[in-house]
Amino acid sequence: MTAPQVEVLLQTILSGLLLGGLYALIGIGMTLIMGVMKIINLAHGELMMVGMYIAYVLFSVFHIDPYLSIFIAAPALFLLGILLQKYLINPVLKVDAIIPENQVILTVGIGMVLSNIATIIFSSDYKTTPVDYATKAWYLSDIWKASPIELSLSLPWSVSFSFALMITGALWFFLTKTDMGKSIRATAQDKDAALLMGVNVERMRVVTFGLGSALVGSAGCLFIPIYYLYPDLGGQFTLTAFVITILGGLGSTVGAIVGGLILGVFESLTSTYAGMGWAPVGRFVIFLAALIFVPQGIMSLFTRKRFGK
Amino acid sequence: MPDVMPNIMLDIQHLNVFYGDVQVIWDVSFSVAKGEVVALIGANGAGKSTILKTISGIIRPAGGEIFFDSQPIHTRKAYSMVEAGLAHVPEARRLFVEMTVEENLDMGSLKGAARAGRSNTKEMVFDLFPRLKERRKQIAGTLSGGEQQMVAIGRGLMSLPSLIMFDEPSLGLAPILVREIFNVIKKIRGEGVTVMIVEQNVKQTLAVADRAYVLETGKIVLEGTGEALLDDEHVRKAYLGV
Ligand SMILES: Nc1ncnc2c1ncn2[C@@H]1O[C@H](COP(=O)(O)OP(=O)(O)OP(=O)(O)O)[C@@H](O)[C@H]1O
Ligand SMILES: [Mg+2]
Numbered sequence A: 001m002t003a004p005q006v007e008v009l010l011q012t013i014l015s016g017l018l019l020g021g022l023y024a025l026i027g028i029g030m031t032l033i034m035g036v037m038k039i040i041n042l043a044h045g046e047l048m049m050v051g052m053y054i055a056y057v058l059f060s061v062f063h064i065d066p067y068l069s070i071f072i073a074a075p076a077l078f079l080l081g082i083l084l085q086k087y088l089i090n091p092v093l094k095v096d097a098i099i100p101e102n103q104v105i106l107t108v109g110i111g112m113v114l115s116n117i118a119t120i121i122f123s124s125d126y127k128t129t130p131v132d133y134a135t136k137a138w139y140l141s142d143i144w145k146a147s148p149i150e151l152s153l154s155l156p157w158s159v160s161f162s163f164a165l166m167i168t169g170a171l172w173f174f175l176t177k178t179d180m181g182k183s184i185r186a187t188a189q190d191k192d193a194a195l196l197m198g199v200n201v202e203r204m205r206v207v208t209f210g211l212g213s214a215l216v217g218s219a220g221c222l223f224i225p226i227y228y229l230y231p232d233l234g235g236q237f238t239l240t241a242f243v244i245t246i247l248g249g250l251g252s253t254v255g256a257i258v259g260g261l262i263l264g265v266f267e268s269l270t271s272t273y274a275g276m277g278w279a280p281v282g283r284f285v286i287f288l289a290a291l292i293f294v295p296q297g298i299m300s301l302f303t304r305k306r307f308g309k
Numbered sequence B: 001m002p003d004v005m006p007n008i009m010l011d012i013q014h015l016n017v018f019y020g021d022v023q024v025i026w027d028v029s030f031s032v033a034k035g036e037v038v039a040l041i042g043a044n045g046a047g048k049s050t051i052l053k054t055i056s057g058i059i060r061p062a063g064g065e066i067f068f069d070s071q072p073i074h075t076r077k078a079y080s081m082v083e084a085g086l087a088h089v090p091e092a093r094r095l096f097v098e099m100t101v102e103e104n105l106d107m108g109s110l111k112g113a114a115r116a117g118r119s120n121t122k123e124m125v126f127d128l129f130p131r132l133k134e135r136r137k138q139i140a141g142t143l144s145g146g147e148q149q150m151v152a153i154g155r156g157l158m159s160l161p162s163l164i165m166f167d168e169p170s171l172g173l174a175p176i177l178v179r180e181i182f183n184v185i186k187k188i189r190g191e192g193v194t195v196m197i198v199e200q201n202v203k204q205t206l207a208v209a210d211r212a213y214v215l216e217t218g219k220i221v222l223e224g225t226g227e228a229l230l231d232d233e234h235v236r237k238a239y240l241g242v
Helices: A003-037 A045-064 A064-093 A101-123 A155-177 A179-189 A191-196 A199-224 A233-246 A251-276 A274-294 B046-057 B078-084 B101-107 B112-116 B117-126 B132-133 B145-157 B176-189 B204-209 B227-229 B233-239
Strands: A137-139 A152-154 B008-019 B023-031 B035-043 B063-068 B087-091 B164-169 B194-199 B211-216 B219-225
Touching: A003 A045, A003 A152, A003 A155, A003 A179, A003 A199, A003 A233, A003 A251, A003 B035, A045 A064, A045 A101, A045 A199, A045 A233, A064 A101, A064 A199, A152 A155, A152 B132, A152 B233, A155 A179, A155 A199, A155 A251, A179 A191, A179 A199, A179 B101, A191 A199, A191 B063, A191 B078, A233 A251, A233 A274, A251 A274, B008 B046, B008 B194, B023 B035, B023 B046, B023 B063, B023 B194, B023 B219, B035 B046, B035 B117, B035 B204, B046 B087, B046 B164, B046 B194, B063 B117, B087 B145, B101 B117, B101 B145, B112 B117, B117 B145, B117 B204, B145 B164, B145 B176, B176 B194, B176 B204, B194 B204, B194 B219, B204 B233, B211 B227, B211 B233, B219 B227, B219 B233, B227 B233
Parallel strands: B035 B194, B035 B211, B087 B164, B164 B194
Antiparallel strands: A137 A152, B008 B023, B008 B063, B211 B219
């Protein structure tokens, strides 16, 4: 490989990892919900869209930086998630319906309603939050004058990535070090055993849906400085989260992180070497490959095989 | 049952339980006094686990009443039982297999006094099962069957229960481990904890039990002291194979 070729490859992988970090955050939210409630939340991307519109309004009306809007959007989405779970999804979980997967269908409906509401309020125009640091970047040659290749690191992308990392770290702390976090994991692993331990399983479901929504809402705030926004954007991110959840092995948070990074890098590679329009195809290829070759999720490749569960 | 029994800890009255349309528990009544070890024995499918699950609130009875410490508990939420002092070590252990040994023990002590005394109780559990101390950071799903049973028992004890119910704690264990588990059960009763035990290992169970009930297809057919049942003709034929 010539130096320029190496440069392109490294730059592509770097961008892919940054994107992957954000994807991971989206995927973790869906994975948590999947683990505890055993349903795929197909309104996940739409919840992210809601988070993005919150950031957009805060920016354009109150001039609040999108990164700061996390502190408003995340609690707002937490609340929205709780309400959705408590008053829509939970009642449907309880009835024996003709279609067993009717909660999943319900989430599709919730997603449609959310994007329709967004269209009514904001029209279907593309929106952005033109922050003044949007095009700022760091260059490898700034710190290493003699570098044979040039790499750049966009400021908003790296800030978004760092936030994603911090949120993931905080979530890890919550899930492993607090009793409530452990109770959520316990509910995902064995609901009845959790009940016997005194876990209010029903409440854990509500909290988890809120938490998953807050996570994807935060991801929305991290995406908006580097992306554009329109009411139907949710669908593509629901699909992304779904692919990551499958890749990660339904319910594994570590799997979702690895899955997010893999998907980010793969999409970045397809857009560089096959053209922008091919990124969705890349996603689909990963999805099929995951279903066929690692149906248990990538983490199953690293953990000891066990029977039962 | 005689109403004269002193200090009744658990009192089951005319319990009827269904799975869908199928009735599996028929008018079952029995009681456990404070400090007793009471065994419930019966063949596969007799309904032993169903009774324990109904006591701990995972299944709702169609009829009958359950009193724990004189309080009706058959209408209580399942998750509030452990706080009331009732621990259930379920059949097949039901550990949180992706958590460490220590996290599993933590899950047993989420509320009240159990939460406050978590680290002390944990040391007590480690004294009871030194092997768990060595393996405290190991993922529960990777433990051996015997070790898993120790975690399940330890997790139950972590709630500082006044009554602990074991569902087939010796299932699938080597004889030496079975003996260890029964020794631990004796120690637990020595601490003043009331024990209810469901077992198919009839001989050893009757040896540690003060009293026992024999359950056949959802009905109690016999009751008596452990010793008396060990000598009972029907029990010897049906459960001891002699
Ligand atoms: N979830 C369920 N749905 C329908 N029937 C069930 C269910 N659980 C148990 N049963 C039935 O209820 C009866 C009693 O089951 P239970 O598990 O209480 O028996 P058991 O005495 O614990 O047996 P074992 O010694 O094999 O554990 C059995 O006939 C069983 O098939
Ligand atoms: Mg059983």
